[in-house]
Amino acid sequence: MSAPTLPGSREAFVRAFKRNVSAHAFLIGAVICFAFFSWYPMVREFVLAFQKTENGATSWAGFDNFRYVFGDPSFWQACRNTLLFTGLALILGFVVPFVVAVVLNEFRHAQGFLRLLVYLPVMMPPVASVLLFKYFYDPGYGLFNRILVFLHLPAQDWLQSTDTAMISVVIAATWMNMGGATLIYLAALQGIPGELYEAAELDGAGLLRKIWHITIPQTRLILSLLLLMQIIATMQVFVEPFLLTGGAGPEGSTTTVVVLIYQYAFNFNQYGGAAALGLCLLVLLAGFSAAYVRLSRDNEN
Incomplete structure (x- = not known):
């Protein structure tokens, strides 16, 4: 009669491994893909940032690439454009979804259809949405100029003018991405106890006072999280300015930091500067991400 197998013996480990071999295979595959497509590019970028390539030969450049970037006037213009885009996108992309969510929360019927209608732009391919807005912004036959002419207002060179190019990009980006934030706000609003609004109505509070004293305080954490998420997203904007204005825009007015990275790498062959x-x-974004993780933990607690 053989001795019983101990739980910690080699045979028990082999049996446990065989039971979970499929899970281990999927896990190993996911780790390999993540390492190849995420970790390796980050490590390669860090190394490339301190290298230079001349005539096919790679050598260490120290901080020369950083001095090159900080000494380039295009860098400071791209920083200003990125901050401008972030500020305008937060004014529209942060406030408008919240207002839309408050309005949708007042509807008692057809909420499912309205949610689908709001989220529909997010489901569209980004390139298709950008090309749609490019048609809207066309100075000749575009929809927006037709509306202005119908209202007896002067037509605008939306994407061809330094005064309107950036705000045009922001409007397109807001329409494309506001659906997700709106649904998150709506879910947070529906979690607010109705007794608070009933008590406020008994005290004679109007709509604005209820929003200021009840809605905003009750959703303060969600507002903070989405604010950080939108800052992280808007500072990485690339698709909208690249497709709408070719990246640079009139006199470089829509060149963002990520667009400049693309130009360094593929237009100027300055891979070290791009890295x-x-x-x-x-x-910079790691700092905002750390703040986002901290707020997320506070939300869980």
Whole structure:
């Protein structure tokens, strides 16, 4: 009669491994894909930021790439454009979804259809949405100029003018991405106890007072989380300015930091400068990401 197998013996480990071999295979595959497509590019970017390539030969450049980036006037213009885009996108993309969510929360019928209608732009391919807005912004036959002419207002060179190019990009980006934030706000609003609004109505509070004293305080944490998420997203904007204005825009008015990274790498063959600029952006966004993780933990607790 053989001795019983101990739980911690080699045979028990083999049996447990065989039971979970499929799970281990999927896990190993996911780790390999993540390492190849996420970790390796980050490590390669860090190394490339301190290298230079001349005539096919690669050598260490120290901080030369960073000095090149910080000494480039295009870098500072791209920083200003990115901050401008972030500010305008937060005014529209942060406030408008919240207002839309408050309005939708007042509807008692057809909420499912209205949610689908609001979220529909997010489901569309980004390129299709951008090309749709490019048609709207066309100075000749575009929809927006037709509306202005119908209202007896002067037509605008939406994407061809330095005064309107950036706000045009922001409007397109807001329409494309506001659906997700609106649904998150709506879910948060529906979690607010109705007794608070009933008590406020008994005290004679109007709509604005209820929003200021009840809605905003009750959704303060969600508002903070989405604010950080939108800052992280808007500082990485690329698709909208690249497709709407070719990246640079009139007199470089829509060149963002990520667009400049693209130009360094593929237009100027300055891969070291592109990696250095990308590393700077990575460090900046890591700070916002750390704040987002901290707020998320506070929300869980």
